[in-house]
Amino acid sequence: MMMANDIRPEPTPKTRERLLDVKGLTIEIETRNGPATIVDGIDLHVDKGETLGIVGESGCGKSLTMLSMMRLLPNKIRVTKGEANFAGRDLQKMSNSDLRKVRGGEVGFIFQDPMTSLNPVMRIGQQLAEPLIYHRGMSKAEARKRSGELLKLVGIPGAEDRLDAYPHELSGGMRQRVMIAIGLACNPQLLIADEPTTALDVTIQAQIVDLVKDLRDKLGMSVVWITHDLALIAGLVDRINVLYAGTVVEDAPVDALFANPSHPYTQGLLASIPKLTDERSTRLSSIGGTPPEPGRRPTGCPFAPRCPLAESICHERVPSLEGVSQGGAHRVACFVAQRKLEAA
Amino acid sequence: MSVVPMTSTPIEIEPPVSLWRDAWHRLRRNRLAVFGLAVAVILAFTALFGPYLTPYDFLSQDLNSRNLAPSLSHLFGTDDLGRDVFSRVIYGTRTAFLVAIVVTFIAVLIGVTLGALAGFFGGWLDRIVMWLTDMTMSIPNLLLVVVINASLKSPISMWMESRYLATLNPFYRETIWVDFLLVFGSMALISWPPYARLVRAQVLSIRSRPYITAAQALGLTNRIILMRYVVPNALGPLIVAVSAGLGTAMVLESAFSFLGVGVNPPTPSWGNMISDGLRVWQHYPHLLAAPAAVLGLASVAFSFLGDGLNDALNPRGAK
Ligand SMILES: Nc1ncnc2c1ncn2[C@@H]1O[C@H](COP(=O)(O)OP(=O)(O)OP(=O)(O)O)[C@@H](O)[C@H]1O
Ligand code: SF4
Ligand SMILES: [Mg+2]
Numbered sequence: 001m002m003m004a005n006d007i008r009p010e011p012t013p014k015t016r017e018r019l020l021d022v023k024g025l026t027i028e029i030e031t032r033n034g035p036a037t038i039v040d041g042i043d044l045h046v047d048k049g050e051t052l053g054i055v056g057e058s059g060c061g062k063s064l065t066m067l068s069m070m071r072l073l074p075n076k077i078r079v080t081k082g083e084a085n086f087a088g089r090d091l092q093k094m095s096n097s098d099l100r101k102v103r104g105g106e107v108g109f110i111f112q113d114p115m116t117s118l119n120p121v122m123r124i125g126q127q128l129a130e131p132l133i134y135h136r137g138m139s140k141a142e143a144r145k146r147s148g149e150l151l152k153l154v155g156i157p158g159a160e161d162r163l164d165a166y167p168h169e170l171s172g173g174m175r176q177r178v179m180i181a182i183g184l185a186c187n188p189q190l191l192i193a194d195e196p197t198t199a200l201d202v203t204i205q206a207q208i209v210d211l212v213k214d215l216r217d218k219l220g221m222s223v224v225w226i227t228h229d230l231a232l233i234a235g236l237v238d239r240i241n242v243l244y245a246g247t248v249v250e251d252a253p254v255d256a257l258f259a260n261p262s263h264p265y266t267q268g269l270l271a272s273i274p275k276l277t278d279e280r281s282t283r284l285s286s287i288g289g290t291p292p293e294p295g296r297r298p299t300g301c302p303f304a305p306r307c308p309l310a311e312s313i314c315h316e317r318v319p320s321l322e323g324v325s326q327g328g329a330h331r332v333a334c335f336v337a338q339r340k341l342e343a344a
Numbered sequence: 345m346s347v348v349p350m351t352s353t354p355i356e357i358e359p360p361v362s363l364w365r366d367a368w369h370r371l372r373r374n375r376l377a378v379f380g381l382a383v384a385v386i387l388a389f390t391a392l393f394g395p396y397l398t399p400y401d402f403l404s405q406d407l408n409s410r411n412l413a414p415s416l417s418h419l420f421g422t423d424d425l426g427r428d429v430f431s432r433v434i435y436g437t438r439t440a441f442l443v444a445i446v447v448t449f450i451a452v453l454i455g456v457t458l459g460a461l462a463g464f465f466g467g468w469l470d471r472i473v474m475w476l477t478d479m480t481m482s483i484p485n486l487l488l489v490v491v492i493n494a495s496l497k498s499p500i501s502m503w504m505e506s507r508y509l510a511t512l513n514p515f516y517r518e519t520i521w522v523d524f525l526l527v528f529g530s531m532a533l534i535s536w537p538p539y540a541r542l543v544r545a546q547v548l549s550i551r552s553r554p555y556i557t558a559a560q561a562l563g564l565t566n567r568i569i570l571m572r573y574v575v576p577n578a579l580g581p582l583i584v585a586v587s588a589g590l591g592t593a594m595v596l597e598s599a600f601s602f603l604g605v606g607v608n609p610p611t612p613s614w615g616n617m618i619s620d621g622l623r624v625w626q627h628y629p630h631l632l633a634a635p636a637a638v639l640g641l642a643s644v645a646f647s648f649l650g651d652g653l654n655d656a657l658n659p660r661g662a663k
């Protein structure tokens with residue numbers, strides 16, 4: 001029964017179109033002791049108009065997965081296996097010039113750190129205009145006008161006057177909004193937001209989430225939102241993927257995940273939420289231990305060394321991500337959880 | 345449940361100021377830098393308009409007024425051939441600036457090109473450039489210059505002479521060009537490695553900054569990223585290095601001329617004036633003091649200016 005899930009059932013009766021489909025993506029880093037796996041054959045997908053939340057501890061490979069799809073990995077880190085299909089084309093095999101059209105034009109990025117992700121010696125307006133001129137063939141004047149509109153769209157007061165500001169003249173929250181505006185500049189089909197609110201305080205975080213929600217509904221795009229903070233995105237996302245050590249350990253519609261978290265790691269994540277509001281720590285206090293370092297992954301389930309429910313099979317075989325409920329839309333990579341849910 | 349008050353992220357409403365104007369404001373507040381800038385500007389002005397400023401021809405000898413002490417008619421006195429020292433110091437400024445600017449220009453050109461290529465492309469190109477840099481830096485400057493002078497000066501002079509005899513073009517009579525060629529060439533040859541290292545390090549560090557990845561994620565081409573993201577961000581430290589480098593080049597030119605491997609008499613150079621003055625300083629201290637003081641002033645001024653620019657162009661450190 002456990003193995004009868006090689007074919008993925010479609011999650012909902014509505015005909016849904018895959019926008020992004022990542023299959024078996026493996027990322028390795030060159031170390032002194034040879035290559036070490038950081039992301040191990042990850043599968044991800046995002047449908048048109050869908051918002052996917054990705055959660056997981058720091059260092060589990062969330063950012064690298066997103067960067068690797070767009071072939072933006074730093075030196076010494078590379079994709080060794082797998083494909084990343086966007087609108088039916090494999091980004092890994094695409095020519096550089098085609099890929100440049102996808103980057104910024106069809107896929108917008110919002111980066112983790114607004115303090116260092118803007119060019120310090122270029123005015124905000126120019127940084128916004130750059131993709132518009134390049135992808136949309138706008139004139140400088142048109143691009144400037146549109147840049148002003150974008151800044152207004154993301155709620156920057158005195159938008160037009162801000163075009164001539166340099167990044168260091170803006171506060172963190174304003175810079176984050178500028179980053180969002182840049183990500184949205186070309187009306188992308190997919191927006192990838194990599195922890196866009198970590199640097200901000202709670203009220204601003206909520207504002208940014210609302211803002212992206214608004215824009216998504218207005219522009220009809222798909223969104224991938226990466227975060228540590230499950231509670232923050234509960235109202236924003238349709239579906240959540242929980243990442244652990246470079247693999248998806250649970251994939252579920254947002255309500256199902258909160259109502260019925262199945263993977264022991266997800267349960268730990270949810271248990272630590274009340275503490276998050278107190279001190280906004282990203283440590284998982286309810287789960288002891290640390291995730292495996294790249295190159296030192298256990299042979300069986302990657303979570304086994306920390307798992308309170310681990311059995312002997314967990315140390316021998318790697319559980320695959322399989323549908324357990326919601327017509328297969330709720331999937332989990334855990335032997336114990338799968339057994340329990342099938343019994344129920 | 346603690347909620348951080350909203351005021352912790354204020355919306356700053358100061359007027360936008362350009363980064364360069366910002367830097368200028370900071371520079372103006374630094375007294376040493378302003379002093380350095382003022383001296384540099386005065387010296388540059390002197391170098392540029394030297395011929396209109398000199399009260400006497402720097403070559404004209406007046407054997408009736410030799411070794412005069414400073415006076416109103418000869419501000420810095422006269423030397424053992426009765427030449428006006430003030431005029432010669434002014435011409436020395438011309439020499440110093442000419443050499444410093446040309447040498448720094450060549451050195452920056454070589455250094456920036458090699459450094460940027462090494463930093464951007466890495467690999468074997470980087471290894472070759474770094475090896476060249478280390479090689480050049482490990483050869484004692486003076487030795488290299490002496491060797492170049494000794495081995496090239498007479499062949500070039502002889503070639504010039506033969507060209508003159510063949511063409512009768514007076515250009516080939518001007519041995520001063522040989523001097524300058526050798527001085528420029530050998531000094532540029534020893535001056536480029538620091539620029540190459542600086543630019544390489546800059547490019548390496550900038551290349552891994554998040555805003556470069558962000559620019560790539562926008563689909564911008566490598567050319568645009570290099571021109572508008574990498575180079576402008578590397579410019580600040582380079583300007584600082586060039587400013588300090590100009591001063592260093594002046595000192596170097598003087599040092600070589602002092603040792604007789606730089607600009608040769610009768611072309612005035614602070615270095616050969618100091619060398620002449622040193623022989624008689626007990627009797628005529630002004631012959632040593634005047635060029636030495638101006639050289640010292642120039643060196644200090646450019647070093648202050650470089651430091652000031654360093655602070656001024658680093659807005660993140662200052663704010
Ligand atoms: N430039 C790099 N050089 C070396 N190792 C890296 C680099 N970037 C990431 N890593 C390693 O790859 C792993 C995954 O990193 P990644 O940035 O994808 O994590 P993340 O899930 O985004 O974490 P965070 O929540 O802190 O952003 C980490 O163990 C990290 O140490
Ligand atoms: S497979 Fe075993 S070790 Fe892994 S999470 Fe499930 S129970 Fe824990
Ligand atoms: Mg990250």
